[in-house]
Amino acid sequence: MAKQHLHWRQVQVSPNRRGDCFVATKRLLAMTFPGTMKYRELNIQTQREAPNNARTEGFAFLVRAGYLTRENVPTPLGEYTINHLRDLSNDPSFLFHLSLPIISNVAETFFPIATGSIEVARCPSCQYTERLELARFAKTPPAQEAELRLEKVFTPDCHTIEALANFLDVPKEKTAKALMYTRVTDNKFVFVVVRGDMQLSEAKLRQHVGDIRPATAEEIESSGAAAGYASPIALKDALIVVDDLIPQSQNLVAGANETGYHLKNTNHGRDYSAEIVADLVQVKEGDACFNCENHLSVLSVMGLATRKEYDFENILLALAETHHDTKGLTLPHPAAPFDVYLMQIPGREMDTRAKTEEIYHTLQNAGITVLFDDRDERAGVKFNDADLIGCPIRVTVGEKNLKEGKIELKKRTEANSQLLLIEETVPFLKK
Ligand SMILES: [Zn+2]
16 A cells, blocks of 8 residues: 555646646556545645636635646646546436536536526526527517518618618618628528528528628629628529518518618518528527527526536536535535545544544445545644535544544534544444
8 A cells, every 4th residue: 555655656746737647647546545535645735815817706716625726727636526527427317416506408518607608598487498599589470561662762871780770760670681601612602681680690590501601792792782781682693591580571671782772661572582591590688488488598608518528627617616605615425526524633642643544444445435634734724624625524533532432523514513433433424
């Protein structure tokens, strides 16, 4: 055993470095001490202050508790925890056992977080969840009108829907917004129309036409369109794609394909026809759920899992965001890398350390995962670090209790501790 310790120290690297060397270290550790570790072996470095670059409380506690560096790189403790989560993920339902407020659909699992880089639409009623750019919603068809005669109007400096709607004093939903692309595979000019009060989702467009890029000025001109005053009427060699509300919306204002002019009362089917009619627009907060018509919410999230893989670093952050108090992390079983934080208080008369080593091996042999704080630090320092690191249970071995054959056991999420006979510890932890 001692030889293996020495071996471990030989390959130990700085917690700021990641590399093959450390991978080898982890494998060795996993073979030697499954789920059991000493504080000094992990070279844990806790910090009193939150890093000034912390964007969330969870990240701040992961750095303070020594799971991550300030540069967001896992330390040996962080790597150990991520490996623990990876082991748990052999159970396909493991994410549901981590007490996280996750939201998911058949393809992905997300965690709501203000700093998340992904936006999803979420129905609070039926739980429909989809990336914002692909989310469906129930559109309200406009009141039907008789088709009116086309009318060309002078609209100087009306380059935007807002300017146009103001100038003509019409609501934006009575205008047609034009967007022009070129299909990457065959350079086909793609002319897209959505209602002026809505935003195109390029992700939805790609699902129907393939990969696209913005059309160049030359491509727009050669199709017969006029930038800023474009409409799908009388274009050459264009693939016309419209949102499914367009054929239901009569008498829209659209460009006249002549700078400075628009057309009033354009109508799909009469003045032009689309080759593709599909849902192309992006959902917004408050739109009606496609399934149940309740109002959709828009949430910032980070991804925890796809069909193919897990993001264990994001899962660790989600755990820290969800499970902490003012003193540190409060990781629940089975998410916590260790079930027990074991510490001894140096004695005046007794060798508390030797007794703690004994308890350490007893817990280990009983299959309980233990982080043994084997440092010669004051009790207060160890208590603070135990709270920061956040194992579910702290076991303290001190001289006074030891004389009565007892240890002190405290649950991380409870204020009070209790005394247990040493021989009662394993049965208590196992129940
Ligand atoms: Zn719904």
